[in-house]
Amino acid sequence: MCTKLSTSPCKPGLDAAACGRPPSNEASSPALVGLSRSFVTPYLAWDGRRPDDLFEVARELVEDVTFPTIHRWRDHGGKVVGHFQVYFPEEIAHAGGLLPVKVRGAQVEPRQADARFGSYLCSIIKTSLESALSGHLALDLFVSHPICDAARNLAAVWARNFGYRSEILYLPQNPNSGYAATYLREEYARLKQVIEEIAGREITDDDLRGSIQLFNRNRRLLRRLDRLRCVRPWLLAVDEAYVLAAIGGLMPREDHNGILSAALPLIARREGRPQGRMRVVFEGGFCEQPPIDLLHAIAECCYVVADDLMVGLRWIRDDVEIPGDPLLNLARAYLDQSTYSSVQHDARKPKERMLLRRMRSTRAQAAIITAAKMCEPGLDEQVAYIRALDAEKLPYFVSEFEERMRSFDQLQMQLETFVENVLFA
């Protein structure tokens, strides 16, 4: 719900992070604290700058196909877990001292990867592999999920091309089964064992609790960012919110927390007045990511008050419990405290009803229903969304995208016509 904007100040420790010191109230492994300092310095030299500067730096980082943050981490002797979209329990990798990195494609030509796949595939699969084949995305472990045939097969293709382990994390096919949480806890325990082997040390429950605490803070900050955009969308465009959230998948979460804590008050103080733009929900960015220029084109005529871009970072909607069995707490949070996406089939969360609820809670006037080209789950879901929106007589705009799209003029013109029809018809 975006009915109230929190104006409470950042908690103690966060300002320290913004000044380049690790937040004092966040648990993190000693190895991470040492590494974290080296990240914080360049990216938090933002302190005192204008929000526009923040977005520019964040965008450069998101679009940099050489993944400089990962190289920086590795140069300091750190190890990296690359996990494919959509959701991954990053806390487990963090607790082992590894850097969890979101593998979400890149704007590259898949020259080498093309030879490893058939042609009828979404782009993210190929460009993710291309990033690794080119040497820019250097990992110590790759994890995929059976969210679709393409993602499931990616783990095997990856394993054939690299010397390190490639795993599939089997998230429950039936989240409504009474055994789903127990099953998922065991699957997380298996993943923990793999990570322990790579880290060369045991991951204790206290390590996990410390990491859960850190990620809880990150999710809280992301929720504040979402709320701010929903309540005062003229202060934060969808492309700006996107880059600020997406960099979290590329750097230690300690640093991301520091960046968000520094950015939120700056954005809240930004000058700007409400304009006569339509409030919309953007649906279809759960896996392959649209180009940032496409999001910018949308922001030129609409206020995107909610979206599912990089939804894995915001999958869990509340704090994960700290006391008790941390793996079971993470499993329960994945099942019971989560949002929705086209790749999770939970009878408690029919996607079309969830979309309508999201529109109502954000006071959206319309929806942009989109999907990546060749994305079966995304395109399938469009049918259900459209039916539900028709039944409710809610306006919607349907489109497709590809991460390497370069021209957005036509889309922007169509969108402007759509907006005029809704607002002035």
Ligand code: SF4
């Ligand atoms: S974009 Fe769609 S088809 Fe491609 S990997 Fe993601 S979910 Fe699968």
